[in-house]
Amino acid sequence: MPSYGIALIFCSNNYISTFTSFNYKLVILGITFIFTFLLPTINALILLKTGRINSLQMETSKERIIPYAGASLYHFALYYLFYNAQFPETFQLLILASAVSILITFLITLKWKISAHMVGIGGVAGGLLGIIYRLQTDLVLMLLISILASGIIGYARLKLNAHSPSQVYAGFALGFFVELILMILY
Numbered sequence: 001m002p003s004y005g006i007a008l009i010f011c012s013n014n015y016i017s018t019f020t021s022f023n024y025k026l027v028i029l030g031i032t033f034i035f036t037f038l039l040p041t042i043n044a045l046i047l048l049k050t051g052r053i054n055s056l057q058m059e060t061s062k063e064r065i066i067p068y069a070g071a072s073l074y075h076f077a078l079y080y081l082f083y084n085a086q087f088p089e090t091f092q093l094l095i096l097a098s099a100v101s102i103l104i105t106f107l108i109t110l111k112w113k114i115s116a117h118m119v120g121i122g123g124v125a126g127g128l129l130g131i132i133y134r135l136q137t138d139l140v141l142m143l144l145i146s147i148l149a150s151g152i153i154g155y156a157r158l159k160l161n162a163h164s165p166s167q168v169y170a171g172f173a174l175g176f177f178v179e180l181i182l183m184i185l186y
Helices: 002-011 022-049 061-084 089-109 116-135 140-159 165-185
Strands: none
Touching: 002 022, 002 089, 002 116, 022 061, 022 089, 061 089, 089 116, 089 165, 116 140, 116 165, 140 165
């Protein structure tokens, strides 16, 4: 989801997108994709191959512990990289909030199953709202699309019996409010 969020920023009409060169955009998006999707996916495949998880769906809370801990570490490493490379603060905050969301998801998973899909899409929606506030830019259409996508994803998780309604709502709220609060407060 962080890759989607950053791509949405680059596809919108705002000063970050306008004053960022195409090559710089590719670097930011590429690094984000590697740290937030590729590396966690490789970890999950290794865990599957070694029998530590039964499927990539990671249906039990116990199966999610190692992948979530790893994903959290990758997100914090990406934040550290963005911070030291002095990438725009907006990107730093988006990644920091994503790392915090995954860390909280990891901690919740120790006791209860929460929808990580909804944490992710809720984070996109909360991040967009935070960017609207922070940059005073018009991303309302993208925000509405992300909320619609949230509803579709939430419905799918319920229809697949992957989560209960409380797990879906809690996941969305967690992602949304962590992103929004960090974007507004810093």
